[in-house]
Amino acid sequence: MKRPHSKKSGQLKEIALERINELFSQAEKVFRKSPDLADRYVELARKIGMKYKVTMPRQHKRRFCKHCYTYLVPGANCRVRLTGQKVVYFCHKCRNYMRFPYSPAKTK
Numbered sequence: 367m368k369r370p371h372s373k374k375s376g377q378l379k380e381i382a383l384e385r386i387n388e389l390f391s392q393a394e395k396v397f398r399k400s401p402d403l404a405d406r407y408v409e410l411a412r413k414i415g416m417k418y419k420v421t422m423p424r425q426h427k428r429r430f431c432k433h434c435y436t437y438l439v440p441g442a443n444c445r446v447r448l449t450g451q452k453v454v455y456f457c458h459k460c461r462n463y464m465r466f467p468y469s470p471a472k473t474k
């Protein structure tokens with residue numbers, strides 16, 4: 367695959383972000399029917415993120431396991447707990463925890 371060098375990196379990052387957003391919304395759609403496909407979309411989104419060095423948008427950071435990269439759906443394949451100032455996600459697949467700072471203002 368050829369890498370387009372003609373475009374400015376800012377533009378590329380915007381396109382990359384769009385694709386990441388798109389992949390996560392696809393993952394959400396297909397999760398119930400095929401969780402494996404949702405995981406695949408997460409993998410693709412991560413690869414795009416790494417290639418273009420874009421940080422994963424914060425709303426997506428909690429949607430996949432940072433240990434095994436499974437697409438996470440609270441109540442389906444992960445458990446969410448609030449402990450003090452942290453939100454703790456427990457991935458059912460790899461049985462690892464992820465912790466995020468808890469900020470009510472930014473939580474939907």
Ligand SMILES: [Zn+2]
Nearest residue numbers: 431434457460
């Ligand atoms: Zn996991």
